[in-house]
């Protein structure tokens with residue numbers, strides 16, 4: 001049998017990619033102040049900015065869009081959506097929201113507040129923001145095995161169980177609002193969480209009477225890794241594996257913009273009637289009535305269908321293998337990547353690629369601009385532009401690492417698009433020694449990475 005794993009779909013509707021020359025892109029990125037968030041999307045050739053809301057929908061999802069029942073109450077689209085989410089998660093109470101963070105605001109607003117603590121393998125940034133906005137604290141306790149970026153340990157998304165017990169003892173179980181397991185661990189490199197780790201987390205939560213929530217927007221991708229690498233799951237379907245993980249938890253938050261294969265949407269699902277009732281009140285005030293929340297009927301149809309398609313064996317295998325294809329190929333060229341390759345993205349360590357560029361000249365932002373100039377590829381810096389802070393004297397306190405994320409939209413790009421990206425890295429590597437740093441010339445106090453302006457730094461090093 002041929003070994004090549006092909007895209008398990010045919011293309012029915014296409015969108016043009018507008019080609020550009022390196023000279024044109026040099027101008028576009030300069031006009032965007034060396035910040036790819038400020039580029040026009042039509043000036044981008046391959047857009048790897050995010051995998052969120054960028055999936056291509058299937059013909060069956062589009063058919064669902066046409067079937068959408070837009071009745072205010074009791075719509076058939078709600079019943080289809082509810083049945084699918086209920087069957088997958090096992091949770092009786094399902095609250096539809098316009099995206100993941102709306103579900104977070106409702107649940108964590110309800111559970112959190114001053115003096116409360118949330119513990120997680122890693123809180124995603126909107127998760128942390130919603131928790132902190134409500135006055136509670138969000139503490140990340142990823143496994144120490146994740147700190148080694150080069151080992152081939154397969155479950156670097158795990159939570160550190162010893163620290164989990166320690167933090168519970170330190171703050172008192174009654175002050176822990178919830179333990180949130182993010183699967184896969186997005187901010188931790190898209191690394192998966194093992195079933196063993198989820199089970200032991202559930203045990204600790206149960207013993208301490210603490211709520212256990214899954215941030216499950218990539219739970220299908222996580223299930224692929226469990227079947228591939230964890231003992232005892234060889235013959236199981238991906239959906240069964242996900243269902244087993246849901247059974248361990250008390251509820252879940254989902255951004256449908258990831259594994260539900262749609263462009264907008266989310267939900268919150270819960271086992272406990274009392275928490276669900278309190279959350280439902282907030283849903284009605286801030287999102288919408290219980291049988292649609294933040295979604296239209298057509299959205300609920302597309303999500304229900306997406307949740308079925310994402311567990312398809314051929315789809316999931318293609319998805320993870322194609323992400324890995326990019327990562328392994330650039331790694332073989334000597335580009336430093338976080339290893340093993342995660343489910344939805346490849347992370348490059350820009351500080352190792354540009355050892356001559358100091359952190360206050362933002363090696364990650366430099367690589368992001370190089371990718372654009374040389375290939376029209378858009379990626380995102382996850383380093384000191386995004387997470388850097390200043391001390392009182394105005395010196396940069398850098399982020400823990402200077403990464404660039406190449407996130408792969410689902411079902412959007414073919415292998416030749418990815419081969420093109422791999423080829424662009426040859427040029428980037430050849431030019432690495434002569435590549436100059438950047439300095440920030442304009443920024444905002446919060447979330448500066450979206451809007452900051454940069455200039456090419458005149459000299460290397462300490463001046464800034």
Ligand SMILES: *Cc1c(COP(=O)(O)O)cnc(C)c1O
Nearest residue numbers: 099100101124126186215255257
């Ligand atoms: C995207 C994401 C969210 C937030 O979802 P939105 O739909 O963007 O609001 C929460 N948690 C994780 C892990 C995510 O990746």
